[in-house]
Amino acid sequence: xxxxxxxxxxxxxxxxxxxxxxxxxxxxxxxxxxxxxxxxxxxxxxxxxxxxxxxxxxxxxxxxxxxxxxxxxxxxxxxxxxxxxxxxxxxxxxxxxxxxxxxxxxxxxxxxxxxxxxxxxxxxxxxxxxxxxxxxxxxxxxxxxxxxxxxxxxxxxxxxxxxxxxxxxxxxxxxxxxxxxxxxxxxxxxxxxxxxxxxxxxxxxxxxxxxxxxxxxxxxxxxxxxxxxxxxxxxxxxxxxxxxxxxxxxxxxxxxxxxxxxxxxxxxxxxxxxxxxxxxxxxxxxxxxxxxxxxxxxxxxxxxxxxxxxxxxxxxxxxxxxxxxxxxxxxxxxxxxxxxxxxxxxxxxxxxxxx
Amino acid sequence: xxxxxxxxxxxxxxxxxxxxxxxxxxxxxxxxxxxxxxxxxxxxxxxxxxxxxxxxxxxxxxxxxxxxxxxxxxxxxxxxxxxxxxxxxxxxxxxxxxxxxxxxxxxxxxxxxxxxxxxxxxxxxxxxxxxxxxxxxxxxxxxxxxxxxxxxxxxxxxxxxxxxxxxxxxxxxxxxxxxxxxxxxxxxxxxxxxxxxxxxxxxxxxxxxxxxxxxxxxxxxxxxxxxxxxxxxxxxxxxxxxxxxxxxxxxxxxxxxxxxxxxxxxxxxxxxxxxxxxxxxxxxxxxxxxxxxxxxxxxxxxxxxxxxxxxxxxxxxxxxxxxxxxxxxxxxxxxxxxxxxxxxxxxxxxxxxxx
Numbered sequence: 001x002x003x004x005x006x007x008x009x010x011x012x013x014x015x016x017x018x019x020x021x022x023x024x025x026x027x028x029x030x031x032x033x034x035x036x037x038x039x040x041x042x043x044x045x046x047x048x049x050x051x052x053x054x055x056x057x058x059x060x061x062x063x064x065x066x067x068x069x070x071x072x073x074x075x076x077x078x079x080x081x082x083x084x085x086x087x088x089x090x091x092x093x094x095x096x097x098x099x100x101x102x103x104x105x106x107x108x109x110x111x112x113x114x115x116x117x118x119x120x121x122x123x124x125x126x127x128x129x130x131x132x133x134x135x136x137x138x139x140x141x142x143x144x145x146x147x148x149x150x151x152x153x154x155x156x157x158x159x160x161x162x163x164x165x166x167x168x169x170x171x172x173x174x175x176x177x178x179x180x181x182x183x184x185x186x187x188x189x190x191x192x193x194x195x196x197x198x199x200x201x202x203x204x205x206x207x208x209x210x211x212x213x214x215x216x217x218x219x220x221x222x223x224x225x226x227x228x229x230x231x232x233x234x235x236x237x238x239x240x241x242x243x244x245x246x247x248x249x250x251x252x253x254x255x256x257x258x259x260x261x262x263x264x265x266x267x268x269x270x271x272x273x274x275x276x277x278x279x280x281x282x283x284x285x286x287x288x289x290x291x292x293x294x295x296x297x298x299x300x301x302x303x304x305x306x307x308x309x310x311x312x313x314x315x316x317x318x319x320x321x322x323x324x325x326x327x328x329x330x331x332x333x334x335x336x337x338x339x340x341x342x343x344x345x346x347x348x349x350x351x352x353x354x355x
Numbered sequence: 356x357x358x359x360x361x362x363x364x365x366x367x368x369x370x371x372x373x374x375x376x377x378x379x380x381x382x383x384x385x386x387x388x389x390x391x392x393x394x395x396x397x398x399x400x401x402x403x404x405x406x407x408x409x410x411x412x413x414x415x416x417x418x419x420x421x422x423x424x425x426x427x428x429x430x431x432x433x434x435x436x437x438x439x440x441x442x443x444x445x446x447x448x449x450x451x452x453x454x455x456x457x458x459x460x461x462x463x464x465x466x467x468x469x470x471x472x473x474x475x476x477x478x479x480x481x482x483x484x485x486x487x488x489x490x491x492x493x494x495x496x497x498x499x500x501x502x503x504x505x506x507x508x509x510x511x512x513x514x515x516x517x518x519x520x521x522x523x524x525x526x527x528x529x530x531x532x533x534x535x536x537x538x539x540x541x542x543x544x545x546x547x548x549x550x551x552x553x554x555x556x557x558x559x560x561x562x563x564x565x566x567x568x569x570x571x572x573x574x575x576x577x578x579x580x581x582x583x584x585x586x587x588x589x590x591x592x593x594x595x596x597x598x599x600x601x602x603x604x605x606x607x608x609x610x611x612x613x614x615x616x617x618x619x620x621x622x623x624x625x626x627x628x629x630x631x632x633x634x635x636x637x638x639x640x641x642x643x644x645x646x647x648x649x650x651x652x653x654x655x656x657x658x659x660x661x662x663x664x665x666x667x668x669x670x671x672x673x674x675x676x677x678x679x680x681x682x683x684x685x686x687x688x689x690x691x692x693x694x695x696x697x698x699x700x701x702x703x704x705x706x707x708x709x710x
Contacts, residue, residue: 028506029508030506030507031418031505031508055417057414057415057417058415058417059412059413059414060412060415061412062412066427067501067554068429068497068554068557069557070427070555070556070559071558072421072422072558074423074507104562105562106559107558107561107562140507142418144423151383151385153384153385153386154557154560154591156558156561165417165418165507167418184546185546185547186544186545187544187547188544189542189543189544189545189547190541190580190581191537191539191540191563191583192542192559193559198558198559199421199424199425200425200553200554200555200558200559201425201555202423202425203420203425203427203461203502203553204555206424206461206462207459207460207461208546210511225545225547225580226545226580227581
């Protein structure tokens with residue numbers, strides 16, 4: 001696969017890079033940004049001239065729709081540098097498609113593929129010094145779109161800003177992750193926006209997650225809001241359960257995000273002979289499996305963390321500790337996926353794209 | 356009731372007002388703003404010095420949390436001028452309480468009552484020329500809070516901005532309003548944020564509303580997301596149904612906003628001998644009532660529109676027209692409420708507060 005890079009972009013470079021001031025060994029996820037950003041505005045019914053320019057704050061009216069009505073979507077992607085100093089993206093087509101699905105659900109304009117892909121290509125190309133070699137070093141990529149039209153009336157904006165910003169990163173999660181299975185709070189409604197990477201889906205999780213944190217748990221496994229009997233996502237990630245030697249994960253739906261890591265892990269597992277069952281996963285069967293010892297692993301899957309093993313979970317005030325096992329599917333799949341991303345293993349799927 | 360106005364606020368005035376350039380007879384709702392705005396930032400764990408200053412755009416980092424995770428809440432209120440040129444607020448205590456309930460649900464800091472009320476008082480006092488006399492003229496008030504901390508990591512911000520902006524307004528809705536009863540899309544999940552005035556709740560409605568618009572309907576009556584059998588809100592308003600001479604409206608819940616207009620109408624109706632039943636309202640009973648002629652009225656209730664009569668609704672592709680009646684409860688209650696707000700009728704409830 002190769003990246004469409006035919007869109008003309010105005011580029012204004014910084015006078016001097018701040019890269020030398022960055023300690024790449026001590027990065028806090030998502031807080032350091034590269035020298036430049038990509039910006040393309042939508043107004044009068046069309047996308048305007050795209051620009052790459054110095055990363056900087058920008059002005060918005062106090063009545064900007066994004067502040068009042070939350071019309072905002074994003075994607076999370078990563079770039080990787082291989083041993084030959086080539087920079088690679090992982091399945092950018094999937095992020096692009098999902099971005100436009102999110103845009104549609106939030107009544108925002110879809111972004112042209114050429115603008116999205118050329119923006120990625122030219123911005124990352126300009127910042128390739130920021131992508132460091134070595135497993136675990138990545139450049140986190142954040143494409144996002146916000147409603148910048150003004151007016152405190154609850155209706156879609158007519159003006160939008162599509163941007164891409166880049167943040168050098170190490171790994172996202174650290175430490176042991178214990179989770180609570182949600183019995184009251186939910187992240188998505190039937191007929192709601194759970195399948196969109198819409199800004200409002202994330203802040204909605206902060207308070208329940210804070211309550212979980214106060215009880216000593218790092219994340220929540222979200223259940224369906226109507227019955228709280230089906231396990232759907234873990235924190236901001238998709239979630240997998242291993243019972244004996246089969247992996248289970250819920251099918252995507254309008255409540256569940258179609259995660260790129262999730263579907264890549266499913267493909268990898270299937271390719272390498274691990275049984276994967278994509279079907280609704282019930283709280284009750286996980287509790288039973290935990291009790292009879294057949295529940296071997298639970299892990300989250302997402303771009304930021306890749307794979308996030310969970311060491312135990314709480315349900316109805318009972319804590320279930322997961323066994324420490326030798327042949328962890330979570331770690332095996334993480335290694336296989338990561339090696340493809342860093343070009344250390346053959347990419348039999350054609351997932352990687354060179355910048 | 357009187358307004359706490361003891362908080363010290365730095366005031367910087369505009370050099371010249373733009374009020375003479377505004378055509379107060381032709382205002383588009385929510386698009387014209389007064390000369391000044393109120394701003395108070397939260398950082399290092401506390402609210403900083405409050406300011407009133409010229410209305411103007413402000414700078415935010417591209418990674419500001421409000422853009423990525425939708426941590427944003429608001430309130431809608433109005434000020435009214437009476438025949439003696441006094442300016443009045445309507446139940447600001449209710450908006451303040453709800454604002455902090457929303458803040459809590461969105462893991463944002465609560466605003467001190469003194470800051471909220473003093474901000475309202477001093478800003479509106481400064482802009483009292485913008486509040487015009489006469490029924491239908493109001494000053495729409497938009498308190499809101501956004502997460503301004505930077506960083507693309509899905510966790511609550513540590514920095515926030517609380518603002519109040521003011522917009523002179525005529526009435527919000529115009530024309531006949533036909534609605535669709537939601538059979539697929541939803542606005543809120545059980546255990547979600549439906550009861551909060553969170554930004555993300557509003558943009559989530561834009562796409563389904565656009566689909567309704569394309570079919571010739573202005574709004575959607577939202578139903579519970581699990582079964583779509585209970586009628587919950589209309590567009591961005593609470594909703595009332597009149598069957599024979601009784602008004603029905605759903606109880607507030609974590610899916611339904613605790614509307615100030617809603618509860619004021621309930622109190623007014625009860626005071627004046629109209630039967631009100633606050634209980635779940637089923638789609639099926641409304642369809643039956645429409646068929647047998649006992650369904651007399653449906654109307655939305657909210658600050659912007661006050662009361663918004665609905666002329667008919669569609670359900671399962673059948674359109675039900677409501678009868679044209681003489682003694683409309685919607686119009687009667689709207690008149691009673693409006694007269695209290697404009698100080699044209701006695702405020703037996705103590706709802707109005709002088710600036």
